[in-house]
Amino acid sequence: MSQVHSIAVLVGSLRKDSINRKIALALAELAPASLKLNIVEIGDLPLYNEDIDGENPPAAYSTFREHLASADGVLFVTPEYNRSVPGALKNAIDVGSRPYGKSAFSGKPGAVVSASPGAIGGFGANHHLRQSLVFLDVACLQQPEAYLGNIGAGFNEDGTLNERTQGFLKTFIDTFAAWVEKNRKS
Ligand code: FNR
Numbered sequence: 001m002s003q004v005h006s007i008a009v010l011v012g013s014l015r016k017d018s019i020n021r022k023i024a025l026a027l028a029e030l031a032p033a034s035l036k037l038n039i040v041e042i043g044d045l046p047l048y049n050e051d052i053d054g055e056n057p058p059a060a061y062s063t064f065r066e067h068l069a070s071a072d073g074v075l076f077v078t079p080e081y082n083r084s085v086p087g088a089l090k091n092a093i094d095v096g097s098r099p100y101g102k103s104a105f106s107g108k109p110g111a112v113v114s115a116s117p118g119a120i121g122g123f124g125a126n127h128h129l130r131q132s133l134v135f136l137d138v139a140c141l142q143q144p145e146a147y148l149g150n151i152g153a154g155f156n157e158d159g160t161l162n163e164r165t166q167g168f169l170k171t172f173i174d175t176f177a178a179w180v181e182k183n184r185k186s
Pocket of ligand 1: 013014015018019020021078081083084116117118121122
């Protein structure tokens with residue numbers, strides 16, 4: 001088997017029953033053996049403030065940065081809030097991007113999935129996030145794009161993802177695995 005690559009997964013929703021968390025967990029199950037997805041929690045990160053981020057940053061900042069830095073790639077699975085990236089996820093991105101010149105994101109391969117009960121599948125959040133990823137030097141998978149709209153219809157009555165949604169997620173995660181293999185830092 002080829003080498004196993006670890007992926008830090010950042011979920012943009014903090015709520016317990018988050019649809020996006022369910023999608024992230026489904027992606028972890030569908031991933032090929034070459035990819036290990038680990039959700040890195042972002043809910044306990046203090047709001048980013050340069051005044052508390054110096055020689056002795058909060059432990060939560062350091063731990064989060066270490067998790068990111070040790071990963072071979074990063075996957076974002078997020079809802080859209082007011083046509084943009086939820087504040088908790090933007091905060092996590094800001095924390096991971098500092099100290100200046102030592103961004104934990106730099107040079108990693110990445111991908112974005114957005115899911116919403118709404119029709120346009122979190123397109124606004126997905127693309128605002130991509131704007132930050134350009135600056136962060138994350139090599140972002142372009143295709144397939146993953147805007148999971150009307151996501152309620154993607155689930156069976158028993159709460160499992162239906163075959164069609166699972167099929168799309170499988171294609172997505174297999175393509176991402178190949179992307180990570182091609183673009184990971186050696
Ligand atoms: C939303 N929601 C939402 N949906 C959308 O498609 N576009 C949007 O701009 C917004 N804006 C928005 C703002 C705020 C503050 C909240 C709380 C929600 C609805 C959102 O898609 C829905 O609650 C999802 O279920 C959130 O994802 P999780 O938590 O289920 O992963």
